[in-house]
Amino acid sequence: MDTKNVIAAISLSAAVIIIYALFFGPSPEQIKKSQEQKNQITQNSETPSLDASQATSKISRKEAIEENERIKFENENIKGSISLIGGTIDDLIFKKYTKTLNGNDQIVLLNPKKFIDGYFVETGWVTNNKNIDLPDANTLWILEGNNKLSPNNPIKLVWNNNQGIRFEKNIKIDNQFLFTVDQRIINNSEKTYNFYPYGQIIRNKAPQVTNFYILHEGLIGVFDEQLVEQDYEDIKEKKFSKNTKSGWLGITDKYWITTLIPEKNKEFRADFDFKNKFRANFIETNPIEIGANSSDSSKIKIIIAAKEVDVIDGYAENSDIDKFDLAIDWGWFYFFTKNFFFAIDYFFKLTGNFGIAIILITVCIRIVFFPLANYSFRSMAKMKVLQPEMTRLKELHKDDKMKLQQETMALYKKEKVNPVSGCLPVFIQIPFFFAIYKVLFVTLEMRHQPFFGWIKDLSERDPTSIFNLFGLIPWDPPSFLIIGVWPCLMGLSMYIQQKLNPAPPDPIQAKIFMFFPLFLTVILAPFPSGLVIYWTFNNILTMAQQVIIMKRTTVKTV
Secondary structure (H helix, E strand, O other): OHHHHHHHHHHHHHHHHHHHHHEEEEEEEEHHHHHHHOOOOOOOOOOOOOOOOOOOOOHHHHHHOOOOEEEEEEEOEEEEEEEEEEEEEEEEEEEEEEEOOOOOOEEEEEEEOOOOOOOEEEEEOOOOOOOOOOOOOOOEOOOOHHHHHHOOEEEEEEOOOOEEEEEEEEEEEOOEEEEEEEEEEEEEEOEOOOOOOOEEEOOOOOOOOOOOOOOOOOOEEEEEOEEEEHHHHHHHHOOEEEEOEEEEEEOOOOOOEEEEEEOOOOEEEEEEEOOEEEEEEEEEEEEEEEEEEEEEEEEEEEEEEEOHHHHHHHHHHHHHOOOOHEEEEOOHHHHHHHHHHHHHHHHHHHHOOHHHHHHHHHHHHHOHHHHHHHHHHHHHHHHHHHHHHHHEEEOOOOOOHHHHHHHHHHHHHHHHOOOOOOHHHHHHHHHHHHHHHHHHHHHHHHHHOOOOOOOOOOOOOOOOOOHHHHOOOOOOOOOOHHOOOHHHHHHHHHHHHHHOOOOOOHHHHOOOOOOOHHHHHHOOOOHHHHHHHHHHHHHHHHHHHHHHHHOOOOOOOO
């Protein structure tokens, strides 16, 4: 990659963004007004509020789990338990994923509310009638029937309020990550009541997040087909609330997500707030009226998932959940990035190695843009051949810049050279570079995927370092000195490629460009090793093509 063109491409990209923001983007007043409208809370709604108060204590997770009676659940992907106190899902472990590469500690996502890292899901009913006793977070439910929840064995929890009203929770689980809670109220009294079904996800404290612009972690939802993402810090500052006719909501981590999917065709109000704890909840805005000696129900879907692409897309399609595929943060260039993942995944299924899949994708990209690159390299090759003539013109017209410019342009025209053509391949490579970075960074499929040798995880940096001679010296350098083999190979390939390109006429510029490969080596050393491998092989293929073009390119100068 021509380093001059890299700088030019980055500068032009920044200019486009700035110009768009200045002349086409919304004004600060419009942004503020839009945000106020988006966060507006309906003041006249008669829908009751949900109490967010929950007690915590300094006890271990094991103690918190053993404190309550529980119903265990398990399928092929998850295991855990449901507390009979409150009927909450507050203990969930992913069976197929571990915290560290080759580790034995499985990923724990949900925790009981009294644990410091409490993270749990509640469902239930509220009403405006203060004379009715309702089940709440402290209610002890009674189990009827099966004593373990599995794909073929649903469970039933019941509670009677001694006012002639019976509450039931019928809970099912599929073989992946979906819980279905069918809440039923049986009114055996002689009165008519109104009830509002709700669901809420509560997290005692914010986890350690990536804090990087490329990924959203926090509260998320799709309301009336509009994606809403609120960071933990955003919610601390201001509550979000919206009345909507469709959608879903939840809390997302980098690789895991907990979501609530309200019943179809039921209007609801969604709230994201922070009152000592983070909370994402919904409550239906139209009450369910249950007459004397009758019953009714509400169905809530809860997906607590590892964000595997096939799984998320499968739920979006099979359960007809609006834009549920956005649970994976594909970014602004959604269609390009997601399809790029499918291409890599296709080669992975052929080869069984994501590293080889990345190399094959690199080859395919070079083949597709081979003619365009040929045009660019032919022009750069001519530019390099013309360097002596351009130096002669510079010496000849050193006191007349206008004349020098005219003669230079005439030379370009005569030899059919376009000095800016080298930028075109760079512009084309930028979206692919960011797409593969996004795929490596956000997709669970790339996590803990090995390449060859010392690269055990393509989504992590190269663990070796030149400062301990790649492990030959028994010393562990600090993180900022971990510059591995692959970043060094990438920097070397950029340096060699730089020598194939025309040298800048300005000596100061030439010195700056000379250090550019070293600069990028240091900058990209912490990046995912899969990205560095992609760039290294892209440089090698580019050099091969460039050398062939240069050998075939000649110009006639006078």
